[in-house]
Amino acid sequence: MNLQAFLPYRLAVLSEAVSRCVSQVYGERFQLTRDEWRVLAALAESDAMKSTAAALYTTLDKMQVSRACTRLEGRGLIRRDEDPEDRRNKILRLTPEGRDLLDQVVPLVQAREADLLRALDFQERLALEQVLDKLLARARSISQSG
Amino acid sequence: MNLQAFLPYRLAVLSEAVSRCVSQVYGERFQLTRDEWRVLAALAESDAMKSTAAALYTTLDKMQVSRACTRLEGRGLIRRDEDPEDRRNKILRLTPEGRDLLDQVVPLVQAREADLLRALDFQERLALEQVLDKLLARARSISQSG
């Protein structure tokens, strides 16, 4: 057994290091948790989004989304509107303040990502894309089958 | 902002999926936490190890190692001996029971890893190795510099 070469360990260490590196930006400067950041990032792409869609999109579960939204709403960064078509749903929307915050945080976070990717050449970036997709699909299929 | 394409997000999702997939083995069947598993895996390689060395090797901090060891010792899987050369140190060793457990769990965990890696061809595995190392080094250097 060689832990240093063990893929799950290496992925965990890398993911933690990368996450730390990015959460320095959205966490320390903008006081967002990872879940709040994910929900905001989801809303950055589509103006309005049901909670269930946000959960799917961010791979969070409904509680995590609910709690993140409570905090984001409390800070005035999003609204949660009723869905007239099905009043069980909540429709999440950025407020102007939320949009402002995103306009500040997104470039900084993307700069961090770019900085990370600068460690790789074009070929390596392409390879990484493929490999991440394939491993994720495999990991999910293994977990399901026990 | 496209969360799905955002590298830190993708790494976090993958790492979580892979970790879940592996901890099904050491967690459900052998009742080990991730930290306990890491400490045991470290001891699988060298018969005796100081706590500080174990912390470095597993990228855990001294508390995490201390607590994992308390539980492992409680289950009779490791011993913590005094270091005659410097009595502040604790020397960690597998007991025969710990060795037995490792002999059972390691092949299963490695089979999971092999199963994961079956998603990739030889070139992709090589590329993955390189890319993980480079990204980790970069992430650490970025975090340090703020």
Added chain:
DNA sequence: TATTGTTATACTCTATAACTATA
């Protein structure tokens, strides 16, 4: 009866730092 979202609860992790014993 099923679904959406909220709340409750218990559990685990994490981070900081105080503490002890040695050096």
Added chain:
DNA sequence: TATAGTTATAGAGTATAACAATA
């Protein structure tokens, strides 16, 4: 004074499930 390891504590995150409102 510094280091190794333990313990304490508070805060954050996670998982399960109960619950209210709606369909």
